[in-house]
Amino acid sequence: QVQLVESGGGLVQPGGSLRLSCAASGSIFSVYAMGWYRQAPGKQRELVATITTGGSTNYADSVRGRFTISGNAKNTVYLQMNSPKPEDTAVYYCNAQSVVGQYWGQGIQVTVSS
DSSP: OOOEEOOOOEEEEEEEEEEEEEEEEEEEGGGGEEEEEOTTTTTTOOEEEEETOOOOOOOOOOBTTTEEESSSSSSSEEEEEESSOGOEEEEEOOOOOOEEEEEEEEEEEEOOOO
16 A cells, blocks of 8 residues: 655645645555646546656646656655646645556645635
8 A cells, every 4th residue: 555645735826836745655665656636626637747766757738837747756746836827726636656556645725816
């Protein structure tokens, strides 16, 4: 089992910045990638960004150029959110992919509003 704990969410103004953090513990030896997903009210959960232990990254078109994912993708992953927009408001979930399955954090609220 892998446990994921997110931190750093909250209220941010449009055009500001916010950094999300996720710490993994437990059977992390089997983890090969981590990432962030989000779910806005009334919408399906969607991918935001992922990173592998090899350093490869992938971004949703809607955040590319504004958000940056980093971390070792084994036990830490971060999401630097620059120039957020109101449409980025959602619950953000940390995700870990391992050879035996995937794991989710409990989610953290990010609200972009003036």
